[in-house]
Amino acid sequence: MNNLTNWLSTLSQDSKPTFEECKTYLAQHLPLLNEFVRTEQDDIWHAEGNVAIHTDMVLQELYKVLDSDAPHITGERRQALVLGALLHDIAKPLTTRRKVLNEKERIVAPRHEEQGRSYLALRLCELPLSHTCIDSVLGLVGYHHLPKLLVIKNQDKSEYLRLAGNADTELLYWLEVADMKGRICPDLENQLSYLQEYRMFCEEYGIWEAKDMYKLIPKAIQVKENTISQIYLNNLAVDQILRREITVPEEAVAKTYAYAERYSNFVIMCGISGSGKSHWIKNNLADFTLISLDEIREEINGSRENQKSRGQVLQIAKDRLKFCLAKKQNVVWDATNLRKDFRDTLCTLGRNYHALITLVAFQQPITSIRKGNTNRQHAIPEDILDKQISNFQWPEFGEAQRMIVVGEKGKVLSYQGSFNFEGNEMQLQ
Known part of the structure; x- marks a missing residue:
């Protein structure tokens, strides 16, 4: 681990590793890197060849950018940018397929950006990186398609603000310049012009760099x-x-x-089983009304492990939630909530009742989650835990009105939103 720590620290300075060097250090933790060489790309959009070739070209172009146009990108931001370039297509081995477009078979990788972000959200925690760096990398990987897309679709200011809440807009720009130059495609100059427009809009809206x-x-x-x-x-x-x-x-x-004078604080928990959600509630939200799907299953079926009557369990939980929201009571929804569509349903319900909605997301190394599951009173089978890890969709800015990210042992890693701090203590009420 010392060698890995030292190597990662050089990324914040002036090192310029190739893709092969990066893979040597990181493939043990991120095995999809080994699949890059076997992951094909479209011969028009990416005539350079497989994902490994493209990624190495992007890295080399990024180093040119850092030496010429962006020498001010240093320290942790440089580290995040290099890792973002290395990992921006990390989910292409999972998503690449063939599709007929305009009567011609093409190679596509739909939604590889968001899948890559979720794949990395827990796995990067295994590495000796700061939470700030990890968060920056997730932003680069998850949204690297948006700078051009916002311009092409002529999106309004709100979409630029949403992007700025999820990623460092300047680092995204430099990544995409390298991404475009690190490929062989017929309309490179046109693609780069979109990026110039994106930069112009970010500067106009006051969101250049992280805000x-x-x-x-x-x-x-x-x-x-x-x-x-x-x-x-x-x-x-x-x-x-x-x-x-x-x-x-x-x-x-x-x-x-x-x-504004009287409202419900509605907290939605989000995390893999064994990550410490219930313990965090006990320590931080003891005076909130608790709606626990596990407890309702035990109430209805006699056991929290019994998955029968799912519809009934969910309906009871929603009815209790609506009652609390209507009464302006502070309430916490305790479940894994790993899928965005289900979180969206809860957030919509909270907005309908004019609640202040806070998402509490648990971001920990997978090894710690497995240990936490083993040590909990109601451990789930390993295959179910593996499925949860595989299906976890990491939350993004704008799902709820606020977000708290919690790491190991209940430590808060970050707050996103406006909070009430009395002394050094955060008050959700």
Whole structure:
């Protein structure tokens, strides 16, 4: 591990490793790197050949960019950018297939960006990297397709703000410059022109480099007399702009006026079994009403392991949730919530009741999760745990109105949103 730690630290300085060198150090932890050489690419979009060839070309182009146009990218941001270039296509071995487009068979890799982000979310925790670096890499991998797409689709400011909440917009730009130059395609200059437009829009919207949306957007609406109401307004203003319900933050003052004084704090847990969700609730949300699918299964079926009556269990849970939200009670939904579509259903319900929604996501090394599952009172079988890890869709900015990321032993790794801190303690109420 010392050799790996030293090697990773050189990425924050001036090292320029090839793809093969990177694979030597990282394939043990990220075995999909070994599949790059066997993963074909489209002969028009990627005439250079397989994913391994492309990735090495991207790395070499990135080093040229860092030496010429972006020498100011140093330290941890450089480390994240190099890793982002190495891993931006990490899920192509999982997603690559053939598809007929315009009567010609082509090679595509649909949704490899978001699958790559989720694949890395837990696995990067096995490496000696800071949470900030890991978060930056996830942003680069998960959204590297968006700089061009936002321009091509003529997206509005809200979509640029959403992207800025999920990724470092400047690092994305440099990655995509290298990504474009690190391939053989017929319209390179046109592709690069899209990136120039993307940069122009980011600068115009004030989101070039990493920005905190919760400082940028609510700055003009610090109008409430008490902290609880102001926190609600801050978070709802960001949420409503992202959802195109308003166009300027000031509109949120009127839209939230009737709810800001008294509202439900709705917390949604998100994490693999054994990651410590229930323990975190006990330590941090003891005064919240608890809705636990496991406990309802035990109530209905006599055992939390009994998966019968799933529809009934879920309906009871939703009815109890609606009751709490209607009464403006603080409530926590305790389940794995690994899929985005199910989290979206819960968030929609919370928004319908004008709650302040906080997603608590657990991000830990897979080895720690396995150990936690083994040590818990109600351990699940290994094959079920493997399925959870494989199917986990890592949450993104904008799903809920706030997000807390929790690491090993219940340690909070990051807060995203406007929170109430009294002394050094975070208060969800």
